[in-house]
Amino acid sequence: MYKLDLPIDHKEAxxxxxxxxxxxxxxxxxxxxxVRQIGVDEEALKLQTxxxxxxxxxxxxxxxxxxxxxxxxxxxxxxxxxxRCLHQQPESRREFDLxxxxxxxxxxxARVSDDDPRCGVSSLQKFDGEDxxxxxxxxxxxEQMQNWFERQIEERRRxxxxxxxxxxxxxxxxxxLDQRACELxxxxxxxxxxxxMAVQRFNDALRVEQEQRRLQKAKQEQDDNMTEICNAIYGDxxxxxxxxxISALGPNRVVPDRFKGMSKEQLAEIHREQQEQxxxxxxxxxEEKLRDEEWDQQRVKSAKLGLLLEREIERSSKEISKxxxxxxxxxxxxxxxxxxxxxxxxxxxxxxxDYFTQFNTTSR
Numbered sequence: 001m002y003k004l005d006l007p008i009d010h011k012e013a014x015x016x017x018x019x020x021x022x023x024x025x026x027x028x029x030x031x032x033x034x035v036r037q038i039g040v041d042e043e044a045l046k047l048q049t050x051x052x053x054x055x056x057x058x059x060x061x062x063x064x065x066x067x068x069x070x071x072x073x074x075x076x077x078x079x080x081x082x083x084r085c086l087h088q089q090p091e092s093r094r095e096f097d098l099x100x101x102x103x104x105x106x107x108x109x110a111r112v113s114d115d116d117p118r119c120g121v122s123s124l125q126k127f128d129g130e131d132x133x134x135x136x137x138x139x140x141x142x143e144q145m146q147n148w149f150e151r152q153i154e155e156r157r158r159x160x161x162x163x164x165x166x167x168x169x170x171x172x173x174x175x176x177l178d179q180r181a182c183e184l185x186x187x188x189x190x191x192x193x194x195x196x197m198a199v200q201r202f203n204d205a206l207r208v209e210q211e212q213r214r215l216q217k218a219k220q221e222q223d224d225n226m227t228e229i230c231n232a233i234y235g236d237x238x239x240x241x242x243x244x245x246i247s248a249l250g251p252n253r254v255v256p257d258r259f260k261g262m263s264k265e266q267l268a269e270i271h272r273e274q275q276e277q278x279x280x281x282x283x284x285x286x287e288e289k290l291r292d293e294e295w296d297q298q299r300v301k302s303a304k305l306g307l308l309l310e311r312e313i314e315r316s317s318k319e320i321s322k323x324x325x326x327x328x329x330x331x332x333x334x335x336x337x338x339x340x341x342x343x344x345x346x347x348x349x350x351x352x353x354d355y356f357t358q359f360n361t362t363s364r
Contacts, residue, residue: 110123110125111125111126114126
């Protein structure tokens with residue numbers, strides 16, 4: 001038995017209704033391409049606008065408060081300056097005498113006379129040349145200066161006389177020295193002349209001695225040349241003596257710089273050896289030719305055998321290719337039959353428009 005008169009649960013109904021509304025709102029956002037891609041949050045924009053307006057209002061109020069405060073401060077400063085100008089002059093201050101700019105003009109001079117008791121040793125107010133007896137002192141100084149000038153003139157005159165006397169004595173001394181120098185120069189000239197004559201005599205004797213040595217050397221050189229010519233003419237080199245080429249190290253060895261050539265017996269022995277070498281070379285050439293002919297025959301046989309093998313391989317390849325072609329043809333027929341089966345037996349149910357309408361009906 002079913003109870004159909006049960007009371008409606010309003011809380012559950014409200015939850016279902018709210019869920020339904022959220023689903024509708026979600027579908028409106030998702031199915032709307034413009035809102036889904038760009039997005040517009042009007043509530044957020046409105047809230048931002050209100051916040052910006054409040055901030056601008058606060059900024060204006062702050063600026064007005066600052067302007068009011070600045071104006072009040074300016075008025076206070078102006079009133080303060082006015083009060084100072086009227087009631088606080090520098091002359092009315094108690095310590096004005098310490099920095100009065102006219103204090104030096106109003107003060108008593110530091111020195112009244114030469115005997116001022118205020119001018120002590122360390123006052124630096126009285127110096128030499130600044131006394132009251134300046135005129136008398138200057139007259140005395142001028143007279144003293146004149147006396148000094150006269151003394152200097154007298155001293156200069158005496159110095160000039162002494163200088164003249166010294167110059168006279170110096171001239172006499174130079175004259176004496178010049179005379180002495182002339183005497184020394186004459187003596188030196190005589191000595192040099194004697195030395196030159198002695199050197200000339202020595203050179204003459206030396207020249208005679210050198211001439212004798214040259215003649216003796218030329219004679220000795222001529223004798224040596226004649227001896228060398230005789231030795232060359234009658235020596236073993238020009239006479240070509242074969243015995244001189246025999247080495248002291250053995251009878252079969254020769255001295256290279258004295259060797260004059262081989263004998264007839266040696267030449268005949270060399271010819272015989274060359275003939276023997278030629279015959280040996282001919283024999284080796286014949287053997288090599290025979291060996292080459294054998295290798296040629298072997299290569300011909302190998303070529304024939306290779307040709308037979310190639311023909312056998314080609315025949316086998318043709319058979320294999322034919323077998324593969326038959327198998328491929330059979331596979332193609334099987335694939336075609338399977339495709340016909342799929343097209344005519346399996347894929348026969350075509351979808352209608354109702355099949356596509358069941359998609360994209362919810363936002364999930």
